Amino acid sequence: GENVEQHPSTLSVQEGDSAVIKCTYSDSASNYFPWYKQELGKRPQLIIDIRSNVGEKKDQRIAVTLNKTAKHFSLHITETQPEDSAVYFCAASRGNSGYSTLTFGKGTMLLVSP
């Protein structure tokens, strides 16, 4: 099955700095890579996703890059703000059958200090 590794487990930055979280996956057939932000006690919120037919996607201060050859993808947050503080999860999924599942990384706790 799929295995997703996520690094770092914690990341502390100063407000205004950039933050980068990296994930690797094992299943070369995976074709969908979402990133979720989860605040304490809340639901995971999809913040950006990328599909295997593109290498990069950007949405304002957030960007995701995908390297299919190396089987890794990264989340980039620029101009970080204290409200970006949360746990971020990457995930990977393959296929489009009714039983396609998401495999999550272990999460990165991002702390943005004012």
Place this chain on the structure above:
Amino acid sequence: GAVVSQHPSWVICKSGTSVKIECRSLDFQATTMFWYRQFPKQSLMLMATSNEGSKATYEQGVEKDKFLINHASLTLSTLTVTSAHPEDSSFYICSARGTAQSSYNEQFFGPGTRLTVL
């Protein structure tokens, strides 16, 4: 769009009792629903996948007789924790995927249910 609700948001029960958690897709038809368990400071662990009208597919290590899943309609799935014990205390989160998302695996998450078993 793509709103998923869960009820209850939290529940406290005595050991040995059963607890039912509901997951509803409010504005789309969820052909597939997923149930996850999340322990403090840990990632989401998939428990089972259910397709409407079919039996749920459980992940390895998840007892199907203990965690009963029903997905009787395109907008409702239920998870029943039977004979709950303190070790079942966790944050249970459902997610749903509709036909519009089926080409990839975009899932929309419910707000979660905090279960505490005394």
